[in-house]
Amino acid sequence: MKVIIDISPLKSKHKTRGIGIYTRMLVETLVKIGGKNQYILTTKADDIKDADLIHYPYFDLFFRTLPLKKRLKSIVTIHDVIPLALPELFPVGIRGSINFFFQRLALKSVRAIITDSHNSKRDIIRFLKIDPKRIHVIHLAASKDFRKSTPDAMDQARKKYKLPNSYLLYVGDVNPNKNIPRLIEAFSIVLKKFPNQHLLLVGRAFANKKLSEIRAIRRTIKNQGLRKKVLLRSAVPLDPSDDLAAIYSAADAYIQPSIYEGFGLPILEAFACETPVVTSQAASLPEVTGDAAIKINPHKPKSIADGVRKVLTLKSEEKRNLVAMGKAQAKLFSWTATAKKTMNVYGTVLKG
Structure with missing residues (x-):
């Protein structure tokens, strides 16, 4: 079987985001276990005719990422449709609405859709009116590079990125669904009982002061008087790396306060690094955390603060149990399983 995979996300702003990590990890694992399959990796997927099918690992609701006419049997990965679930947080202009019309039209000739979670599948059925039989849920996984770091590695990461001894961690983007301003408000409550704590926010987007989301985050930090307590670090590589694993490992807790997620990959990364997790009972997140x-x-800063205070006051045995549960949960997901299930979808489409 000859499969074209569009690796455009690896050449764009998505390279270090979840979409880029998905594309890279999927491709690497497919090539590793591919057997007789041949994979053509290109950013010009639509120009190649000599193949059995084509996989687009990224779908944007409001930009034209999928061709209307397809020469080959095609598969697309739709990671989530969060802007449709939370339209009040993601306003769309006229151009976006026009693109959305053509993107929906392009989906009609797609043979199969892959998505990251059962929650996203329900959303795709609800908002895009797709036949459930065409949608395949295939979970993501943490890279094997994520594991508990040594004390030396954690100390080196602290020195390199100027980190305090005690911190709570968030890793990811700054989209409105990520709920960062409420996390900061919750952190101000936590400080009343834990004055030596810090909140570390890691992600490339934190360097972009022009983003409205970053302006809102900085305004919240200023209003709460937390300039010395909330640390923004944009230089940490979000690809699987020793630095990121050490930062996870050294954190007192990982916090994912999202209002909505299509999956929630950083949670599995934190689990794998043996860091306790506090997260929302929302969308796909319970599916990932068990x-x-x-x-x-996630809508109440006090609830977020209560969760953080709870994890910080766990007794040693309680913390060990929670960490062990997280580590076991992370092992339920693997890129090998993701790749094999994806190959099964390829085979089903080819036979259809």
Whole structure:
């Protein structure tokens, strides 16, 4: 079987985001276990005719990422449709609405859709009116590079990125669904009981002062008087790396306060690094965490703060149990399983 995979996300702003990590990890694993399959990796997928099918690993609701006419049987990965679930947070102009019309039209000739979670599948059925039989849920996974770091590695990461001894961690983007301003408000509550704590926000977007989301985050930090307590670090590589694993490992807790997620990959990365997790009881997140995290209501800063205070006051045995549950939960997901299930979808489409 000859499969074209569009690797455009690896050449764009998505390279270090979840979409880029998905594309890279999927491609690497498919090539590793591919057997007799041949994979053509290109940013000009639509120009190649000599193949059995084509996989587009990224779909944008409001930009033209999918061709209307397809020469080959095609598969597309739709990671989520969050802007449709939360339209009040993601306003769309006229151009976006026109692009959305053509993107929906382009989906009609796609043979199969892959998505990251059962929650995203329900959303795709609801908002895009897709036949459920065409949608395949294939979970993501943490890279094997994420594991508990040595004390030396953690100390080196602290020195390199000028990190304090005690910190709570968030890793990711700054989109409105990520709920960062409420996390900061919750952190100000946590400080009343834990004055030596810090909040570390890691992600490339934190360097972009022009983003409205970053302006809102900085305004919240200023209003809460937390300039010395909330640390923004944009230089940490978000690709699987020793630095990021060490930063996860050294954190007192990982916090994912999202209002909505299509999956929630950093949670599995934190689990794999043996860091306790506090996260929302919302969208796909319970699907990822199982019972291995402390759950909060993302709409209420006090609830987020209560979850953080709970994890910080766990007794040693309680913390060990929670960490062990998280580590076991992370092992339920693997890129090998993701790649094999993706290959099964390829085979189903080719036979259809």
